Amino acid sequence: MTTEAPAQLLSRAMAEAAAEIDQALSVLLPPEEGPEAPLFAAMRYAAIGGGKRLRGFLVLEGARQFAVSRQAALRVAAAIEMVHAYSLVHDDLPAMDDDDLRRGKPTVHKAWDEATAILAGDALQCHAFTVLAEEDTHSDPAVRAELVRCLSKAAGPRGMCGGQMLDMLAERSGATPDEVEIGRLQTLKTGKLIEFSAEAGAILGKAAPSQRHALLAYGRDLGAAFQIADDLLDATVSAEEAGKATGKDAAAGKATLVGLLGLERARLQAERLVSQAKDHLDAFGERGDLLRMLADFTIERRS
Amino acid sequence: MTTEAPAQLLSRAMAEAAAEIDQALSVLLPPEEGPEAPLFAAMRYAAIGGGKRLRGFLVLEGARQFAVSRQAALRVAAAIEMVHAYSLVHDDLPAMDDDDLRRGKPTVHKAWDEATAILAGDALQCHAFTVLAEEDTHSDPAVRAELVRCLSKAAGPRGMCGGQMLDMLAERSGATPDEVEIGRLQTLKTGKLIEFSAEAGAILGKAAPSQRHALLAYGRDLGAAFQIADDLLDATVSAEEAGKATGKDAAAGKATLVGLLGLERARLQAERLVSQAKDHLDAFGERGDLLRMLADFTIERRS
Numbered sequence: 001m002t003t004e005a006p007a008q009l010l011s012r013a014m015a016e017a018a019a020e021i022d023q024a025l026s027v028l029l030p031p032e033e034g035p036e037a038p039l040f041a042a043m044r045y046a047a048i049g050g051g052k053r054l055r056g057f058l059v060l061e062g063a064r065q066f067a068v069s070r071q072a073a074l075r076v077a078a079a080i081e082m083v084h085a086y087s088l089v090h091d092d093l094p095a096m097d098d099d100d101l102r103r104g105k106p107t108v109h110k111a112w113d114e115a116t117a118i119l120a121g122d123a124l125q126c127h128a129f130t131v132l133a134e135e136d137t138h139s140d141p142a143v144r145a146e147l148v149r150c151l152s153k154a155a156g157p158r159g160m161c162g163g164q165m166l167d168m169l170a171e172r173s174g175a176t177p178d179e180v181e182i183g184r185l186q187t188l189k190t191g192k193l194i195e196f197s198a199e200a201g202a203i204l205g206k207a208a209p210s211q212r213h214a215l216l217a218y219g220r221d222l223g224a225a226f227q228i229a230d231d232l233l234d235a236t237v238s239a240e241e242a243g244k245a246t247g248k249d250a251a252a253g254k255a256t257l258v259g260l261l262g263l264e265r266a267r268l269q270a271e272r273l274v275s276q277a278k279d280h281l282d283a284f285g286e287r288g289d290l291l292r293m294l295a296d297f298t299i300e301r302r303s
Numbered sequence: 304m305t306t307e308a309p310a311q312l313l314s315r316a317m318a319e320a321a322a323e324i325d326q327a328l329s330v331l332l333p334p335e336e337g338p339e340a341p342l343f344a345a346m347r348y349a350a351i352g353g354g355k356r357l358r359g360f361l362v363l364e365g366a367r368q369f370a371v372s373r374q375a376a377l378r379v380a381a382a383i384e385m386v387h388a389y390s391l392v393h394d395d396l397p398a399m400d401d402d403d404l405r406r407g408k409p410t411v412h413k414a415w416d417e418a419t420a421i422l423a424g425d426a427l428q429c430h431a432f433t434v435l436a437e438e439d440t441h442s443d444p445a446v447r448a449e450l451v452r453c454l455s456k457a458a459g460p461r462g463m464c465g466g467q468m469l470d471m472l473a474e475r476s477g478a479t480p481d482e483v484e485i486g487r488l489q490t491l492k493t494g495k496l497i498e499f500s501a502e503a504g505a506i507l508g509k510a511a512p513s514q515r516h517a518l519l520a521y522g523r524d525l526g527a528a529f530q531i532a533d534d535l536l537d538a539t540v541s542a543e544e545a546g547k548a549t550g551k552d553a554a555a556g557k558a559t560l561v562g563l564l565g566l567e568r569a570r571l572q573a574e575r576l577v578s579q580a581k582d583h584l585d586a587f588g589e590r591g592d593l594l595r596m597l598a599d600f601t602i603e604r605r606s
Contacts, residue, residue: 095417114398123464133452142444149436161426
């Protein structure tokens with residue numbers, strides 16, 4: 001038992017996991033050597049050293065429930081973070097969101113150029129599948145094939161890419177999507193990859209279907225709560241406190257659940273999702289505590 | 304035995320294979336339905352109904368040596384063609400080669416827009432891995448995982464993406480690369496995927512390592528011969544005869560082996576590669592005849 005407060009415990013665990021994931025990414029991505037070095041440099045710049053590593057943390061904590069080896073869990077965490085990083089590199093391109101900064105650093109197409117950013121994103125996605133398919137990830141090839149199948153579905157045309165398309169279409173049409181449409185967009189664009197991140201540990205651990213499903217359902221509710229919390233932050237917290245620009249959604253006329261339901265109902269819905277997410281963890285004992293804290297943290301965080 | 308001339312036999316076999324591969328792509332890609340339809344439409348437009356299907360044909364003929372089921376071979380052929388199609392969509396983007404036409408049709412970013420082209424390419428690559436990882440491709444998960452590992456390596460940072468980076472860097476530097484550098488560039492940019500296409504049938508058929516290696520080596524020499532033949536066509540054949548613009552390399556100041564070695568030595572090298580490619584097939588009997596004809600065809604074709 002620890003006497004540390006949950007918020008501190010969680011933030012320390014997440015920081016430690018992020019450092020380990022960065023270390024794994026550094027080993028798994030090609031070193032900046034040889035004539036292709038600019039490509040490798042851009043891949044490393046995009047993938048290493050950024051963000052909360054929510055997805056990677058979910059893999060590690062999911063894997064902890066089934067005593068999966070740390071090396072295997074870190075490889076899968078790194079692969080998912082490569083896919084997440086590629087999606088950000090392509091989203092930031094001038095033809096997409098046209099962002100010059102990402103977490104305070106120039107975006108890849110600013111630090112290099114558009115062509116390199118397109119290629120680095122392509123190569124990051126591809127390399128994630130190499131990492132999953134290699135024997136070091138798991139001795140059982142059925143586990144490796146299942147990881148590839150699930151990640152590619154979460155990131156593909158009926159997952160992240162489909163959600164990105166819906167987001168673009170919604171922005172262009174100017175019409176206000178309804179609650180169902182917003183939910184579908186967010187489920188595809190960010191939800192599917194978060195679900196898979198939570199589920200991956202169970203795949204690695206060859207868990208019973210009920211346990212695998214419990215983690216997936218936890219990931220689904222967590223992802224939805226996280227999205228609402230993000231929108232609430234954007235709508236209510238000052239940029240200084242959040243450490244990033246806020247009020248962007250309203251300024252961009254972007255439809256969010258917060259805009260549709262209002263602050264109070266959105267907050268209630270996020271709380272309901274958090275409580276539901278934790279219910280899915282009932283079958284897991286103390287080892288699920290960090291996942292429970294993470295759920296609570298989604299609506300408590302201020303950045 | 305047939306009395307058909309080899310060239311006719313080959314071209315009929317390739318046309319039949321192309322039709323079957325198109326049919327497989329049509330089934331495997333998401334139908335143009337639902338709110339994400341524009342993404343699915345762009346993916347189908349990019350992948351279905353174009354080109355000689357050299358890579359897919361290699362998969363089917365490689366698989367024929369080991370009596371692999373047609374359905375399995377077609378799924379792998381379709382997956383490789385998805386990766387090839389995605390690479391063309393991204394290569395054609397304004398930030399890359401900036402091409403408005405591909406095989407006489409508007410490129411994806413012209414028919415839709417840049418953002419849709421980026422996303423459609425991303426989704427095509429991702430979907431290729433879903434297809435390989437699904438059980439329908441092979442009952443043995445070790446085969447599926449190995450296919451994913453090899454395709455992702457052939458297309459990733461140390462394969463196609465790396466070669467594309469080298470190509471960009473060479474064009475920007477303006478320096479003339481030497482024979483070794485050109486060879487490396489072409490091996491990565493197009494060679495690795497052609498090698499894997501030839502090898503894939505052996506993976507599906509759980510062939511002995513020596514047989515798998517023979518097909519890979521055949522693919523390597525074939526790919527290199529094909530590249531020189533392409534450059535020779537560009538340098539010597541009229542646009543009318545080739546059915547596409549020729550003389551482009553010289554006009555663009557692009558370094559090719561033909562430019563470096565001269566027409567005669569380049570032609571000799573292509574012939575040597577074709578003969579070497581066929582030697583690798585010695586262990587295969589009559590069932591390897593179409594692969595032998597394909598090798599001969601690389602230097603005989605006029606388009």
